[in-house]
Amino acid sequence: MIYLRLFITxxxxxxxxxxxxxxxxxxxxxxxxxxxxxxxxxQFTDLVAISQVTPGxxxxxxxxxxxxxxxxxxxxxxxxxxxLCLPSLILLILLGKWLYQHQSSSHIQxxxxxxxxxxxxxxxxxxxxxxxxxxxxxxxxxxFFLVSFILVWTxxxxxxxxxxxxxxxxxxxx
Amino acid sequence: MQKCFSLFYVFAKxxxxxxxxxxxxxxxxxxxxxxxxxxxxxxxxxDTVALAQAAxxxxxxxxxxxxxxxxxxxWGSICAxxxxxxxxxxxxxxxxxxxxxYQDNPIVNxxxxxxxxxxxxxxxxxxxxxxxxxxxxxxxxxxxxxxxxxxxLLNVSPVYIILxxxxxxxxxxxxxxxx
Numbered sequence: 001m002i003y004l005r006l007f008i009t010x011x012x013x014x015x016x017x018x019x020x021x022x023x024x025x026x027x028x029x030x031x032x033x034x035x036x037x038x039x040x041x042x043q044f045t046d047l048v049a050i051s052q053v054t055p056g057x058x059x060x061x062x063x064x065x066x067x068x069x070x071x072x073x074x075x076x077x078x079x080x081x082x083x084l085c086l087p088s089l090i091l092l093i094l095l096g097k098w099l100y101q102h103q104s105s106s107h108i109q110x111x112x113x114x115x116x117x118x119x120x121x122x123x124x125x126x127x128x129x130x131x132x133x134x135x136x137x138x139x140x141x142x143x144f145f146l147v148s149f150i151l152v153w154t155x156x157x158x159x160x161x162x163x164x165x166x167x168x169x170x171x172x173x174x
Numbered sequence: 175m176q177k178c179f180s181l182f183y184v185f186a187k188x189x190x191x192x193x194x195x196x197x198x199x200x201x202x203x204x205x206x207x208x209x210x211x212x213x214x215x216x217x218x219x220x221d222t223v224a225l226a227q228a229a230x231x232x233x234x235x236x237x238x239x240x241x242x243x244x245x246x247x248x249w250g251s252i253c254a255x256x257x258x259x260x261x262x263x264x265x266x267x268x269x270x271x272x273x274x275x276y277q278d279n280p281i282v283n284x285x286x287x288x289x290x291x292x293x294x295x296x297x298x299x300x301x302x303x304x305x306x307x308x309x310x311x312x313x314x315x316x317x318x319x320x321x322x323x324x325x326x327l328l329n330v331s332p333v334y335i336i337l338x339x340x341x342x343x344x345x346x347x348x349x350x351x352x353x
Binding site for chain 1: 251
């Protein structure tokens, strides 16, 4: 039963997630943490971190990890990952040719133009949800946040370097 | 058969050797698919990436599906996406199993105390960066603000947000065209 739930949840995310890995964080949070309570917020934050620093598409990494943590075995990972990829696999096999020709049509561009600003809001919500007591334990956490933000914003460091640095900082300062 | 195997192999290689997610994969994909194997012209590649971004799901997986289909129809798609997914899948699974055993380790704990606020920063930066590229001005800024509040405070499902935003965008474009 939980496998079916898992399948439906990730199929839904695969079907509605426009806007890449960061937007998917918001979907995952809503489904996996809030609705189903398969993961705690702390586990979820760790999942995002680990998915960023490992090779491959971040969305796939998150699904595989979340599937494993939700069920506790490999089949959870298998089902979550397949279910995430299935909607676009079906859609692009059936409609790929048509979409190639019509992707610049005003209707499709209109839909995407509507979705784009909403995606910005979704990512903002994902960040806001994670601003909690579990992730920000003391003033040092705020320091970690600010330094990381500035490094990434000014493009002085990429996400992987920032996570490695903050991991080292965590070991030194706590 | 040969085609399917080479699709699997190429996308597995790209998936294994790129850190930093889908966008970090694009230069390597271009090099492999356009320059080295000549499966696509550069223009085809750009079209494929544009469509992969516009379609729902994982962008890198969508590129694999589309390129696979061009080469060897449905089986080509399945082989290419399996290749793109497999390295991530195996690596993450090993980490998940390992992490479960060590999550109460004090060093791992300290390490993640440093990492967690940094993760929040990583998600916060693209909000401001995307706000620029999505051309959000004073007239449209209410959309991301409203979405963020609905999802953050009222736990509204992002599924509804995407549906409403897509229909709204369609309607707006249709209305502008009819004027």
